[in-house]
Amino acid sequence: MDEINFSLTDILVKEQVFNWVKEQATVGLLITDDSLIVTFVNNWLFKNCPNKKECIGQHLFEIFPEIKEKNIDNNYRLALTGVPSILSNKLHKYLIKIPYQDYENRVQFMQQSVKISPLIQENKIVGTVTLIEDVTDRVLRESELNKLITQLYQTKNLIEESEEKFRTLAENIPDTIVRIAKNFKYTYVNKESLAYGKLKRENFIGKTIEELNFLPQDVIDKCNKSINEAFEFSKSSTFQYSLFLEGKKRYYEIRYIPEKSSRNNEVISVLAINREITEFVEINNKLKNYAAELEKLNNTKNKFFSILAHDLRSPFFPLLNISDFLVEDFDSLSNDEIKKEVKDLNILIHNLYTLVENLLSWAQFEKGAISFFPSSINLTNEIESIINLYYKTAEAKNVKIINKISEDITFEADLNLFKTLLRNLISNAIKFTPGKKSIYINALKFENYFELIVKDEGIGMDDKVKNSLFNLSEVQSTRGTEGEKGTGLGLILCKEIVEKHKGELKVESEIGNGTTIICKFPYNQ
Amino acid sequence: MILTNEQKDSITELINISFSRAAASLSELTGHRVLLSVPEIEVHSIDNIESVLNKYIQGEISTVHQIFNGTISGDALLLMDKQSAKFLADLLVDDISISKDFNSSIKEVIIEVGNILLNACLGVFGNLLKVQFTFSVPNLHLQTLEEMLKSIILEKEELRYAMIVFMEFKLRDSNIKGYLVIVLGVTSLDKFLKQVENIG
Incomplete structure (x- = not known):
């Protein structure tokens, strides 16, 4: 009973499958007997070939002559010997002609893949089974996909070509060029970068600037800041830095350029171009120095002419006046009067001589032509000789010069220059010290240097005058307590002499409280 | 198992004749001149087949597989490395695409070409053994050699041998290598070789 039930179930299932294949299947099914007479076609075929409705009982090749025309009849003969065939769409297009209109209303034929198999019943080949699959949509999709892939x-080829052009350019320019990814690692370095970093390409790629460790930390920090700004704000930036390489200071300029995606404008990498600008910086520095030098020379020249025009010319007026007076009134003048005029004449000539002397010394300093021959000098001896020289001038003004130097100091200096310095310091002090006052000269010893101090009890200076003492374009001549004239050049000359000896000159002064000049000298040059 | 020189010559000649017919079919079908080189034949135990083929073909391979049944039964396989299979299909259909992957149409072409070659080869067997086979519809597998062989050997207890036919397609200035493998039980192979000797 069970066996009967099972057989009935089997029959029912088979019937259902058959009905589905006949009515619902989305593939064509065509069955022939062993004489290739059509015995069954499903609805798919009727639907697609409405003019072939009377095909049952007809010979396959008569209903579908295209099978023979396309030499597919042989596949049916093979099927009848037990050999199945696959007819691929690419090689055969279709088994039977089923026309359709495409979206541009052109008549096309349905693209088909076909399986032709023997129909076997009880181990005997009793006919053929053909399965026809409509692959038109698939073929169109594949065609579109192929076009897309080709594009x-x-x-990709265009990008590679463009990349190749970039590489050719990048590999042949003298700048270092690197590409940096979002994780700050190098993804490309050009040939010049390898020489700069003294590394192989494989040591560069995939590393960060810190990992490479060939730049100082402050430069690395600046680089990382620039890279970050390029990624975060799409900002290009440039900065300069310097390195000591092979015993020479070299200057570089590095530029960070964000590279954006053409798709969403997002910064995908950063290009860094590093250029050595040592030559440019050196030339620029030279130009700056030349400009400063020229400006200084121009100021010097202006001052020089101003001194020539005023200070050198002016002293001649009293000289002329006195000499004219003596020539015209000599006979009527008493001996005392003549003596007084000659004495004035003598003072004026001395002043004029000092002026010319200082002017020439200063001019030689400015030219850099001054001779400098340091030798061992005893300070006390030299101070004494200069004090003696100015003793009478000081006495005439009733000014005392008090030498307070107790230390025995010997040091190296150019004797002529040092004497010029002392002359100027003492004559200046005398000039600005009124009668009944004193000038003190002292020296303080320190370990590596000593200080020579010249202090007067003169009229002193306010801050404005003090600040302009060494500015050539502002320096003003100030008359002495008895109207002595000067050029303002003396103190500038003193400063230059002290600096020539690698020392320092300081001025301390207050109105009414006198002036102190401190010259700091090292013992050895 | 080593074939005698006479057996080898006889089988080579027979397969060569069938290959010529298959090449003519392919030429007619595609419109391109297709030649199949004179094949070389070896017989190995199924256990050794992997090491033998591994010398020639590695990585992902394309296999057209047909099972045949009748008085004797076995597996017929056409093996090519994946890229060669794709290249062969491209050359045959005159549509060389840049993509390295198979699409459905390319798979069908490879199955049809495999079907033609396997039928030609098995036709020789049928004629020699004077038996009729029925064949399964061919399938295409894309997998490694090891995986493919596992699926063939699975659950087969009889000592089995594989006849390897080394072949070469020559078309449009290109040579593409393929390997045709017929896996048979020892009884069928013995019967086949005796028939070959009778012809010789």
Whole structure:
């Protein structure tokens, strides 16, 4: 009973499958007997070939002559010997002609893949079974996909070509060029970068600037800041830095350029271009120095002419006046009067001589032509000789010069220059010290240097005058307590002499409280 | 198992004749001149087949597989490395695409070409053994050699041998290598070789 039930179930299932294949299947099913007479076609075929409705009982090749025309009849003969065939769409297009209109209303034929198999019943071949699959949509999709892939490959080729051009350019310019990814690692370095970093390409790629460790930390920090700004704010930036390489200071300029995606404008990498600008910086520095030098020379020249025009000319007026007076009134003058005029004449000539002397010394300093021959000098001896020289001038003004130097100091200096310095310091002090006052000269010893101090009890200076003492364009001549004239050049000359000896000159002064000049000298040059 | 020189010559000649017919079919079908080189034949135990083929073909391979049944039964396989299979299909259909992957149409072409070659080869067997086979519809597998062989050997207890036919397609200035493998039980192979000797 069970066996009967099972058979009935089996029959029912088979019937259902058959009905589904006949009515619902989305593939064509065509069955022939062993004489290739059509015995069954499903609805798919009727639907697609409405003019072939009377095909049952007809010979396959008569209903579908295209099978023979396309030499597919042989596949049916093979099927009748037990050999199945696959007819691929690419090689055969279709088994039977089923026309359709495409979206541009052109008549096309349905693209088909076909399986032709023997129909076997009880181990005997009793006919053929043909399965026809409509692959038109698939073929169109494949065709579109192929076009897309071709376009993508063309784009890829263009990108590769463009990349190649970039590489050719990048590899042949003298700048270092690197590409940095979002994780701050190098993805490309050009040939010049390898020489700069003294590294192989494989040591560069995939590393960060810190990992490479060939730049100082402050430069690395600046680089990382620039890279970050390029990624975060799409900002280009440039900065300069310097390195000591092979015993020479070299200057570089590095530029960070964000590279954006053409798709969403997002910064995908950063290009860093590093250029050595040592030559440029050196030339620029030279130009700056030349400009400063020229400006200084120009100021010097202006001052020089101003001194020539005023200070050198002016002293001649009293000289002329006195000499004219003596020539015209000599006979009527008493001996005392003549003596007084000659004495004035003598003072004026001395002043004029000092002026010319200082002017020439200063001019030689400015030219850099001054001779400098340091030798061992005893300070006390030299101070004494200069004090003796100015003793009478000081006495005439009733000014005392008090030498307070107790230390025995010997040091190296150019004797002529040092004497010029002392002359100027003492004559200046006398000039600005009124009668009944004193000038003190002292020296303080320190370990590596000593200080020579010249202090007067003169009229002193306010801050404005003090600040302009060494500015050539502002320096003003100030008359002495008895109207002595000067050029303002003396103190500038003193400063230059002290600096020539690698020392320092300081001025301390207050109105009414006198002036102190401190010259700091090292013992050895 | 080593074939005698006479057996080898006889089988080579027979397969060569069938290959010529298959090449003519392919030429007619595709419109391109297709030649199949004179094949070389070896017989190995199924256990050794992997090491033998591994010398020639590695990585992902394309296999057209047909099972045949009748008085004797076995597996017929056409093996090519994946890229060669794709290249062969491209050359045959005159549509060389840049993509390295198979699409459904390319798979069908490879199955049809495999079907033609396997039928030609098995036709020789049928004629020699004077038996009729029925064949399964061919399938295409894309997998490694090891995986493919596992699926063939699975659950087969009889000592089995594989006849390897080394072949080469020559078309449009290109040579593409393929390997045709017929896996038979020892009884069928013995019967086949005796028939070959009778012809010789």
